[in-house]
Amino acid sequence: MTVVTLGKDELGFDDVLAVARDGARVEIGPAALDALARGRALVDELAAAPTPAYGISTGFGALATRHIDPELRAALQRSLIRSHAAGLGPLVEPEVVRALILMRLKTLASGHTGVRPVVAETMAALLNAGITPAVREFGSLGCSGDLAPLSHVALVLMGEGEVIGPDGTEVPAGPVLAAHGIAPIELAPKEGLALINGTDGMLGMLIMAIRDFERLLKIADVSAAMSVEAQLGTDRVFRPELHAIRPHPGQAASAANLIALLADSEVMASHRGENTCTRVQDAYSLRCAPQVAGAARDTLAHAATVAERELAAIVDNPVVLLDDGRVESNGNFHGAPVAYVLDFLAIASADLASIAERRTDRMLDVARSHGLPPFLADDPGVDSGLMIAQYTQAALVSENKRLAAPASVDSIPSSAMQEDHVSMGWSAARKLRQSLQNLARVLAIELLTAARALDLRAPLAPAPATAAAVAALRAGGVGGPGPDRYLSIEMRAAEQAVLDGSVLAAVEAVTGPLR
Secondary structure, three states: OOEEEEOOOOOOHHHHHHHHHHOOEEEEOHHHHHHHHHHHHHHHHHHHOOOOOOOOOEOOHHHOOOEOOHHHHHHHHHHHHHHHOOOEEEEOOHHHHHHHHHHHHHHHOOOOOOOOHHHHHHHHHHHHOOOOEOOEEEOOOOOOOOHHHHHHHHHHHOOOOEEEOOOOOEEEHHHHHHHOOOOOOOOOOOHHHHHHOOOHHHHHHHHHHHHHHHHHHHHHHHHHHHHHHHOOOOOHHHOHHHHHOOOOHHHHHHHHHHHHHHOOOHHHHOOEOOOOEOOOOOOHHHHOHHHHHHHHHHHHHHHHHHHHHHHOOOOOOOEEEOOOOEEEOOOOOOOHHHHHHHHHHHHHHHHHHHHHHHHHHHHHOOOOOOOOOHHHOOOEOOEOOOHHHHHHHHHHHHHHHHHOOOOOOOOOOEOOOOEOOOOOHHHHHHHHHHHHHHHHHHHHHHHHHHHHHHHHOOOOOOOHHHHHHHHHHHHOOOOOOOOOOOHHHHHHHHHHHHHOOHHHHHHHHHHOOOO
């Protein structure tokens, strides 16, 4: 089993995915344990001092002006977690909760939060036991951290709250911890605040979205190539010299993929003249495919840079500065950097879905499909073909346009105006996850449509790479041309072929790794 060791090296995206999605084990290395001990010693000094220190011997947020007597500080920590575990709505996916826990544990293990080693060790034990706290959809404003989601996790560390049972329903946390030999912790000064004050949920979702979007961008090039080929489009517009004079790296990568995907196509060769293609200019949805997919790639590269910086960050308030022993208040918990790129990716996802739908629609329209039957139907009039598949695709595209409205501009004040400008980064992350799920479905429908159109171009053979995509779809249960049948099943099979990587694997077996 993969082991991710905190305190040894900087965490990478692959580490996050290994823990969140693949159940990798988490260990706290000696360097992290040493940092935890040093940070806690500084907090203990401040807790014993007569001068109030925020988050250690005071209340929180708008209640920070009250000095808390030592005998009440354990109750203060319990009250903080119980009151902040105020989420509502559907349960958040286990992979998101695991990423959330790992992100917070990474910051705790730095020593800059001042928690005891036992707190970090108990959090690691949750992950290693496969225990998933029940976290709700709504409750985070993306400022002062993902407060409510993280509080539901902290509540479980205390032996309270709920976890997700084997059947997907909530069960009390205490007996589950006991069954795994995990002792609940009683939080000491500063620890409650340290457990909930970070951008961990939105960052975990951003990292997973980046990896998902990377794969979907390659699928978008595959589906675009199949559509260009099926509609007798020209591949001359994808030549590298044309993209070198507009030096966006994502555009060049997408165009190179399209050239590779369309190589050695009999369909493409069928409408080329001796020295040039008889098709001079295609519609924008075909001709500008690399410009749109390339812009999405470059947006994704920027988002990855932000995510890498945030993954290297220590996010807490107050924060323990180990070099000089100070504990300082700060605003690093504000989620704006993460929220902005989450919203930016939702815009790119919506536009990529939009151009894919336009290519699909062209293949179904007898006036624009260059010889294909209406709606690719077997007997048009008796059969409707793929007419309603495009309706579903259009509905998904419209939904993604709504999801592209930025959450990060929608600040709403809270905590008696103490927290008067918030990032809404959690909300931006939640809607991006839905947008990418919709994008996968849109691309699946384009693949299904283009595959049928390519079959209808027989006896001309498609390119080896696009033929491999068609074969992978057929092997996955997506049928070819013929009379109308129950279409939803095949659409879901196409979606599964996108999500499980079988289409991409089949294509890359021909082309090599796509860019």
